[in-house]
Amino acid sequence: DGGITQSPKYLFRKEGQNVTLSCEQNLNHDAMYWYRQDPGQGLRLIYYSQIVNDFQKGDIAEGYSVSREKKESFPLTVTSAQKNPTAFYLCASSFRGTENTEAFFGQGTRLTVV
Amino acid sequence: AQSVTQLGSHVSVSEGALVLLRCNYSSSVPPYLFWYVQYPNQGLQLLLKYTSAATLVKGINGFEAEFKKSETSFHLTKPSAHMSDAAEYFCAVSYRNDYKLSFGAGTTVTVRA
Numbered sequence: 001d002g003g004i005t006q007s008p009k010y011l012f013r014k015e016g017q018n019v020t021l022s023c024e025q026n027l028n029h030d031a032m033y034w035y036r037q038d039p040g041q042g043l044r045l046i047y048y049s050q051i052v053n054d055f056q057k058g059d060i061a062e063g064y065s066v067s068r069e070k071k072e073s074f075p076l077t078v079t080s081a082q083k084n085p086t087a088f089y090l091c092a093s094s095f096r097g098t099e100n101t102e103a104f105f106g107q108g109t110r111l112t113v114v
Numbered sequence: 115a116q117s118v119t120q121l122g123s124h125v126s127v128s129e130g131a132l133v134l135l136r137c138n139y140s141s142s143v144p145p146y147l148f149w150y151v152q153y154p155n156q157g158l159q160l161l162l163k164y165t166s167a168a169t170l171v172k173g174i175n176g177f178e179a180e181f182k183k184s185e186t187s188f189h190l191t192k193p194s195a196h197m198s199d200a201a202e203y204f205c206a207v208s209y210r211n212d213y214k215l216s217f218g219a220g221t222t223v224t225v226r227a
Contacts, residue, residue: 031213031214035217043217045214048214058214088155090157092158105150105157105158108156
C-alpha cells in the first residue's frame with residue numbers, strides 16, 4: 001500500500017540529547033515536509049524539501065536539522081539546541097507545482113523530554 | 115504574509131445539527147484551499163480541496179465547502195452532525211508558485227448526544 005510512515009510513534013529524550021525521527025514515503029512525491037504541532041497553535045512548518053539533496057527552512061527551523069539523500073526519506077533531527085522539543089511531529093509529502101498539491105500525512109511521532 | 119485564519123477554536127454542536135467551521139484566507143493570488151481532519155494522536159486526513167474548478171466542493175463523510183472569492187472564505191459545512199465527527203479540523207492554503215501548505219490554528223468539534 002502506498003503511504004507515508006513515521007517512526008517511532010512515541011519517543012523519549014533526555015535533556016541534551018539529539019534524537020532523529022524517521023519519515024519514509026512510497027508515493028513518488030517530490031516534496032516532503034516536517035511540521036510541529038502544539039495545542040492551540042495548529043501546525044508550524046519546520047523544514048521542507050522539494051527535491052533530493054535540497055531543503056529549506058520553514059518558520060521554526062532553529063534547533064532542528066534534516067537531510068534528503070533519497071527521494072523516499074526525509075529524517076528530522078531534534079538537536080539539544082531546541083529549547084522546548086516536547087511536541088507532536090508530523091511528516092507529510094506532496095506533488096509540487098500542480099493542482100494536486102494536497103499533502104499526505106504520516107501518523108506522527110510524539111516526542112517527550114524527560 | 116499569506117495566511118489562513120480559522121474563526122473559533124472550539125465548536126460544540128448537537129447530534130443531527132448543522133456543523134459550520136469558518137476559514138478565511140489572505141492573498142492577492144488565487145489559492146488552493148484544503149480542509150483536513152485529525153483524530154486524537156493521528157495524522158491529518160484530507161476532507162476536501164478547492165483548486166479553481168467548481169466553487170462548491172464536496173468531500174468525504176458528508177462535508178462540503180464553498181469558495182467565495184469576494185469574501186476570501188472557504189467555510190466547511192455538514193448538514194447533520196454525527197458523533198464520529200468529533201475531531202480537530204484544519205484549514206490550509208497553498209499556491210501555484212508556493213505549494214507548501216500553511217495551516218490555520220484548528221477548530222475542535224465536539225458533538226453532544
